[in-house]
Amino acid sequence: MNIITRKFDTLVIGAGGAGLRAALQLSHADAKVAVVSKVFPTRSHTVAAQGGMNAALGNVTPDNWHWHMYDTVKGSDYLGDQDAIEYMCRAAPDTIIELEHFGVPFSRLENGRIYQRPFGGQSQNFGGDQAARTCAAADRTGHAMLHTLYQQNIRAKTHFFDEFFAVDLLKNKAGDVLGAIAYDIETSEKIIIEAKTTLIATGGAGQLFRTNTNASINTGDGMAMALRAGIPLQDMEFFQFHPTGVAGKGMLITEGVRGEGGYLINCDGERFMERYAPHAKDLASRDVVSRAIAIEIREGRGCGSNKDHVLLKLDHLGSDVIKKRLPGIRDTSLTFLGIDPIEEPIPVFPTAHYTMGGIPTNRNGEVVVPMGIGGEEVIPGLYAAGECACASVHGANRLGGNSLLDIVVFGRAAGNHIIDFLKSHHYHQILADDCIDEALARLERWENPLHKQDEESNNSSESYSVPQLKEELQQVMEEKCGVFRTEKVLAEGVEKVKQIKDKFEHAYITDHSVIFNTARVEALELENLIEIGLATVISALARKESRGAHSRVDYEIRDDESWMKHSLYYMNDHRLNYKPVHTKALSVDTFPPKERVY
Numbered sequence: 001m002n003i004i005t006r007k008f009d010t011l012v013i014g015a016g017g018a019g020l021r022a023a024l025q026l027s028h029a030d031a032k033v034a035v036v037s038k039v040f041p042t043r044s045h046t047v048a049a050q051g052g053m054n055a056a057l058g059n060v061t062p063d064n065w066h067w068h069m070y071d072t073v074k075g076s077d078y079l080g081d082q083d084a085i086e087y088m089c090r091a092a093p094d095t096i097i098e099l100e101h102f103g104v105p106f107s108r109l110e111n112g113r114i115y116q117r118p119f120g121g122q123s124q125n126f127g128g129d130q131a132a133r134t135c136a137a138a139d140r141t142g143h144a145m146l147h148t149l150y151q152q153n154i155r156a157k158t159h160f161f162d163e164f165f166a167v168d169l170l171k172n173k174a175g176d177v178l179g180a181i182a183y184d185i186e187t188s189e190k191i192i193i194e195a196k197t198t199l200i201a202t203g204g205a206g207q208l209f210r211t212n213t214n215a216s217i218n219t220g221d222g223m224a225m226a227l228r229a230g231i232p233l234q235d236m237e238f239f240q241f242h243p244t245g246v247a248g249k250g251m252l253i254t255e256g257v258r259g260e261g262g263y264l265i266n267c268d269g270e271r272f273m274e275r276y277a278p279h280a281k282d283l284a285s286r287d288v289v290s291r292a293i294a295i296e297i298r299e300g301r302g303c304g305s306n307k308d309h310v311l312l313k314l315d316h317l318g319s320d321v322i323k324k325r326l327p328g329i330r331d332t333s334l335t336f337l338g339i340d341p342i343e344e345p346i347p348v349f350p351t352a353h354y355t356m357g358g359i360p361t362n363r364n365g366e367v368v369v370p371m372g373i374g375g376e377e378v379i380p381g382l383y384a385a386g387e388c389a390c391a392s393v394h395g396a397n398r399l400g401g402n403s404l405l406d407i408v409v410f411g412r413a414a415g416n417h418i419i420d421f422l423k424s425h426h427y428h429q430i431l432a433d434d435c436i437d438e439a440l441a442r443l444e445r446w447e448n449p450l451h452k453q454d455e456e457s458n459n460s461s462e463s464y465s466v467p468q469l470k471e472e473l474q475q476v477m478e479e480k481c482g483v484f485r486t487e488k489v490l491a492e493g494v495e496k497v498k499q500i501k502d503k504f505e506h507a508y509i510t511d512h513s514v515i516f517n518t519a520r521v522e523a524l525e526l527e528n529l530i531e532i533g534l535a536t537v538i539s540a541l542a543r544k545e546s547r548g549a550h551s552r553v554d555y556e557i558r559d560d561e562s563w564m565k566h567s568l569y570y571m572n573d574h575r576l577n578y579k580p581v582h583t584k585a586l587s588v589d590t591f592p593p594k595e596r597v598y
Helices: 017-028 065-075 082-102 141-155 221-228 286-298 319-325 327-337 402-423 437-444 466-480 487-504 515-542
Strands: 004-013 033-037 116-118 132-135 159-162 164-171 177-184 190-200 239-246 263-265 310-313 346-355 366-371 375-384 565-570 575-580
Touching: 004 017, 004 177, 004 221, 004 402, 017 033, 017 141, 017 402, 033 164, 033 190, 065 082, 082 141, 082 402, 141 402, 164 190, 164 221, 164 437, 164 515, 177 375, 177 437, 177 515, 190 221, 190 402, 221 515, 239 286, 239 327, 286 310, 286 346, 319 327, 327 346, 375 402, 437 515, 466 487, 466 515, 487 515, 515 565, 515 575
Parallel strands: 004 033, 004 190, 033 159, 190 375
Antiparallel strands: 116 132, 164 177, 177 190, 239 346, 263 310, 310 346, 366 375, 565 575
């Protein structure tokens, strides 16, 4: 088969904040960089980040990067790797200043310094008073960052393959990753992109769940590509549910609302978070607030005719604060609910938000896999950064404001390490002869524009449409792997997702969405989601403790003796392995596990 081949120093898969920050670093170093994105870059999901990015600048309250590190370790429920967390928190202030110089239009204080708002899980002096650490551009911080990084990449002449779908990684006979095969969504033309180094930056997999804050593009493509290449996924049982999604719809209501002084109430008008987090209250960590809301509703104190949500009250902030600091939230509430938060509260409920696990990496962004007892092996030339990666700085629960920080710090770190790697790897290696066979087989399955069997077959019990199966997967994950989990429910989830994988062998695409090959892309995305779903629910079933976002009703206590370790899921045999948490920091005293209260 005659397939176009292009060669670059580095292939970046994904054009969100992590991919664009790495690409910019490389382009500035005169590397030849290709960025493959299945949407136009400024539609990448980083654009949806609202509240801000954490850095201990101390512009509003006294602050210190070491305090930020403590809060992040505590927020992770002590599953985060403390060397990577130290690296991220130390780098944060300089990273913000660098973004400011790139042109990110941060909101300002009256003295001209960058505005910082309080966010959940932040403290001064290792657990003391509330800190204000989150640098914000109103409530559209991700939008401002992504557009700035894209403009800087255009200036640096980064090469973009817009609206191309990366299908699979390509290897040589030694198993080294040497690029990827991609698919032009508009024309269905295939292209091989050979690269000396490859960075996966494809974001999370929030589309696993029926109600989520994620864009429809968040289907875990890069993570599934890694699985098919024999790389395990780390800590997939830890999926964050954001406490304040629009009830019944899922759109995100930023934590910045509570940072500005908003608070949650139940049907009795009670500020119930005082019961669950007496000190931090509404600015407790996200897993704590999500569970509190779920308990309030379960115990009959929910709001509305069905008592299925709580209310987020911010009318007391005044119209000036809401219009200046939270304009996007007001627009969302008006558009989707017909409610003006200046006048009445917003109905909210926890919604699937963030993948804390992912492709295992070190703090340089290099993909690492376990070897032997306690050892790790770096996969030469393969990197991952952003939500698809697991450094692990978020551990069992991510603090709000640390995701934008994560993507920029580790995108830049990966870029720097790639620059060094290229200095000693001047030439392209030879691809294996059969390296594209599996990817081509997956593509060719959907080559027929309609990919329909005869109508009788499609109407049989052995044939399923792609949208039908995706809806079934999302429903199963929401019901069987949600905020609260039990052995029985998780075991049912494992079997149901396996059944969906079997059904996918009999899936077909219909003619209603063939325009621009979107039906084919949806089929490939669903295949990816199924593999990520299995990784998530199998890992969750195995972890018999409650830690961070993983809340087991049947194992309510965090068990550091047995479970202070990272899980690693392998696709081929659904096998789980484990590796120790890096509890040693780079240059400071570490924070030993203790009871986590707010």
